Amino acid sequence: MSDDFELDDEPRSVGATPWLNGLNPEQLQAVEATEGPVLVLSGAGTGKTRVLTTRLAHILLTAKAKPWNILAVTFTNKAAREMRERVSGLVGGAAEQIWLGTFHALGARLLRRHAQLAGLESNFTILDSDDQLRLLKQVMEAENIDAKRWTPQSVMGVIQRWKDRGLNPDQVGSGEAGELAGGRTVALYRAYQERLIALNACDFGDLLLHCLTFMQKPAHQDLLAELQSQFRYIMVDEYQDTNVAQYLWLRLLAQKHRNICCVGDDDQSVYSWRGAEVENILRFERDFQGARIIRLEANYRSTPTILAAASGLIANNAGRLGKTLRPGRADAEAGAKITVRGLWDGEDEARFVVEEIEALQRAGGALAEMAILVRAGFQTREFEERLVSTGVPYKVVGGLRFYERQEIRDALAYFRVVMQPADDLAFERIFNLPKRGLGEQTLQTTHMLARRTGVPLLQAARNLSLTDELGPKARSTMGKLVADFDRWRSLVPHMDHAELAGTILDESGYTEMWQKEKSPDAQGRLENLKELVAALEEFDSLADFLEHVSLVMENDDKQKLDRVVIMTLHGAKGLEFDNVFLPGWEEGVFPHARAIAENGAKGLEEERRLAYVGLTRARRRLFVSYAANRRVYNQWQTSLPSRFTAELPDHTVDRLAERGLFGGVSEQANAWSQDWQSVARVAKHRESPATVAPSGSFAVGVRVFHQKFGYGRVTAVEGNKLDVAFDKAGDKKVIDSFVTEA
DNA sequence: GATAATCCGGTTTTT
């Protein structure tokens, strides 16, 4: 609705600015400093989202600009959505017209408008990481690069870092290539880019890089000037996470009006491994001379104790811009001390955490206000097991996302070929899926013809189905496949797109493939496919939908259930909870050994920032824990408490280690060896690993191994007969003595 | 051209 944006017809009188009510002086400053470059250094929990949204609303409500003159950039779709909602609440329908979104979504929007400047058509495909790798692999094969010695992943990593820095193949410095791929990485990069253009496709990095490239070309300065004029006000969230390409993109667009406001926190920069450069903050001051710097330091989230702990920890980092969190309210109660607990092993740690969760729950705490934040994904298992066995509801956030599932990607590949006949990667994916007797040989032939005649695979397949180059069987199968795609494509204008999607999946035999499959997860996959088709209803067309899924990979659980949340520290950035558990604070795990091995002191500092992020997620209570022993790849390994535990100021913590543990409170340190408890526990572990395979004692839920059927999980026990859901072989009845506990 | 054997590696992740 554009009906209610008529603000500059009736200028507001001074004082009639209710949207500014309740801001503290620093926040108010940041909101009102609309003109000129502004850098807002905003500590955790200091209300930066509020500042950003209010600032946006303020510009609109004081009629400084029309919504389409504002560019507001976030990192995640979630943040973009939230911001739009909150701005809507303040200004109404006008919020719809703001250029607000993620870097990638905005880049895609810009690029679709000017695709021809990058050699693309405006309906280009956006590849996901899977497609990217497959494409690069093909390129590497074509260039005779040994994929054993240099994995496509590592080459892709280098290419992406180049893209993050805004470098086209021609701009990569000669000394940069290194030994990777026999020093031919730049050549691979160039070939990869050429293939992308030929496929009318982009990877994520290209969404920005292509814009950057055409905006920098002398030939397109008129367009750049137009864009610069349009964006009178620019706002950037999570500025510490921007990479160089994003920085350059912003700088170009901000050049004319120079009304750019970046909000960030150098202490929360945890994505350098993905190309983010905190240095962009420093660079900002240099490039935008006279930039105003506003610090938001009043924290309204956490107790003073938590703030003191977090500040104490982060003070160990050198080279910070300097920012001290202080309690937002002077009268705030200190709050409970942080529990720092040492446990014997991972199992004990999980037990400890879940016991505390139950205690908090008994005291009236909501489970949804408790979070277990881990360093790495694999750490969730122990907690899940414990939570399952105690019956505490939980959810793991992260992991495989909906649109990354195999069956969803397959289905999308079908849709892509229908909508985009030149999408070779999609075509290849479903070429012989379900199995239709077309193999490697046929694919090769098709590829060769495609390359020789310069047409997409689908077209080559069509040509092959008209000649005798293939055997009769392959030829007719191919002909049928091509005809199917033609038919589906002809239905696009005449049929409801969700219905068509269902038709495609049915007629292609894809649905049937899973119906016939009797592995335990086939049912779930069919349900996912149904969900996919249902999700389509919410879009206007298949094309719209494909754009959405390529840019919005997240799954949002709409249902807010009262559950403990388990996620990685990275995933928790931007969130907050009353009670936060930070397990696994052991040297090697956190800080992660590899972070230090690969990036030395810098790596360590980033790990420390991650710890800082973790600590500052908590409003009220924090529980840090570490285990002396852990099973890693089935081997027991002993570790020391993380140095970060020692960096928490003493007055903020209650340290409590099981007596006799390494790293217990110092006065106990010499008592560890003869401590009875540890002796008992050592004994426990001596006997536990599979010395006895107790027959007849398998419980439901136990993971087992069978010589013939492989791994599975017990679903029922009946005397010495077990029902087991095998991962590969499906449901079987077996005699218990034929399986061992996995 | 499809299935079984074997080898490898094993942080963080949004778009």
Add this chain to the structure above:
DNA sequence: CCGGATTATC
């Protein structure tokens, strides 16, 4: 230990 991805085999 375990999943995947490439090789070996029918």
